Amino acid sequence: MVRGSGAALRRYGTFIDDLRLYVRGGTGGMGYPRLGGEGGRGGDVYFVAQERTTLKSVKNRYPQKRIVAGTGANSSVRALKGEKGRDCEVHVPPGISILDDDGKQIGEVNAAGERFLAARGGLGGSLATNFLPSKGQKRILHLDLKLIADVGLVGFPNAGKSSLLSKISHAKPEIANYAFTTIQPQLGKIMYADYKQILVADLPGLIEGAHANKGMGHKFLKHVERTKHLLLVVDISGFQLSTKTRFRTAFETILLLTKELEQYKEELLTKPALLAINKMDLPCAKDNLNELMKQLLNPQDSLHLLQEEVIPENTLKFRDIIPISTYTGEGIEELKACVRKSLDEEAEQKNAEYRKKKLLLLQTSEQKHRG
Numbered sequence: 001m002v003r004g005s006g007a008a009l010r011r012y013g014t015f016i017d018d019l020r021l022y023v024r025g026g027t028g029g030m031g032y033p034r035l036g037g038e039g040g041r042g043g044d045v046y047f048v049a050q051e052r053t054t055l056k057s058v059k060n061r062y063p064q065k066r067i068v069a070g071t072g073a074n075s076s077v078r079a080l081k082g083e084k085g086r087d088c089e090v091h092v093p094p095g096i097s098i099l100d101d102d103g104k105q106i107g108e109v110n111a112a113g114e115r116f117l118a119a120r121g122g123l124g125g126s127l128a129t130n131f132l133p134s135k136g137q138k139r140i141l142h143l144d145l146k147l148i149a150d151v152g153l154v155g156f157p158n159a160g161k162s163s164l165l166s167k168i169s170h171a172k173p174e175i176a177n178y179a180f181t182t183i184q185p186q187l188g189k190i191m192y193a194d195y196k197q198i199l200v201a202d203l204p205g206l207i208e209g210a211h212a213n214k215g216m217g218h219k220f221l222k223h224v225e226r227t228k229h230l231l232l233v234v235d236i237s238g239f240q241l242s243t244k245t246r247f248r249t250a251f252e253t254i255l256l257l258t259k260e261l262e263q264y265k266e267e268l269l270t271k272p273a274l275l276a277i278n279k280m281d282l283p284c285a286k287d288n289l290n291e292l293m294k295q296l297l298n299p300q301d302s303l304h305l306l307q308e309e310v311i312p313e314n315t316l317k318f319r320d321i322i323p324i325s326t327y328t329g330e331g332i333e334e335l336k337a338c339v340r341k342s343l344d345e346e347a348e349q350k351n352a353e354y355r356k357k358k359l360l361l362l363q364t365s366e367q368k369h370r371g
Helices: 055-061 161-168 217-224 250-264 266-270 285-297 332-370
Strands: 018-024 045-049 066-068 088-092 096-100 105-109 115-119 138-145 149-154 186-191 197-202 227-235 273-278 318-323
Touching (some): 018 055, 045 096, 105 115, 149 161, 161 186, 161 197, 161 273, 161 332, 186 332, 197 332, 217 227, 217 250, 227 250, 318 332
Parallel strands (some): 018 066, 045 088, 227 273, 273 318
Antiparallel strands (some): 018 138, 045 115, 096 105, 096 138, 186 197
16 A cells, blocks of 8 residues: 555564563672771662553663663762662563573563563672672563464454454354444464464454544453454445544545554554455455555545545555355355465565574674674
């Protein structure tokens, strides 16, 4: 999908769900032998869960991926007991598993405010240590965002997400002709002939204003963060939540869903995304689809006709757009194939990047030995 005028093209598929960090507690302060003074303890490093935080923001804040707490104060004539070094609190998103460099899980932070001691500060110098301080604990840790699914179904209520999940998997979500049938993520597995399995989550339906927590929007949107790929599901005939709300065309629906994701957390738009156009069995669906594809191909031709509140700053770039009908089964097999292809491509890209990094490290190591 083409961006709005003046908007820079944004890379997709750069959402970070794991991060490797070097953490070190602060060194203790020097003791004071003449007066028996004790140096202050080094500061500690903590991971603290905080809403509206991402692993990407952690990486941006610590580009070297090195986190070191403060050094304890030395003992002195004025202060025989040195002050403790400054603690370092690293804000991380809720739902993080903490693993050591061997891949063993050593902790987790799941709810906002939960803390994990990542590296303890060293002891200050004292009589027991001949007044010499000790260095802080140092570790290499991996922060892993716990994903609930490979693919998350995103859409407004009644778009047919629950029906789609039941068609592509053996899940039996509640399906009814009223909004908000789904209030918790429903999980199902797509099973392929080669025994490959892909976990899909039917996420609760969004409404306009979800980013501002309207209709428990934050509670619903946080699940979107925990999926690798997005699959937007849109009703080809448009959407209207109630008689009191404005009718939205399929094109407006796509823009609004994008805007809700963007305003909640812009980084969500970097996830790989696919688009399923549902209810192709309805009258005029083919004509509506032709019109929608023109709008998606050249959005600038239509954006000036829309209200500003509908238009996002950036738009999702869909890897595939698949017309489907959960009623007749049209397009379902093609959709499953597209989901598989998208995930396989992403995995291959990550593997290639990993191999490239390993090769670079090996070359650097060899150069050091020669030097």
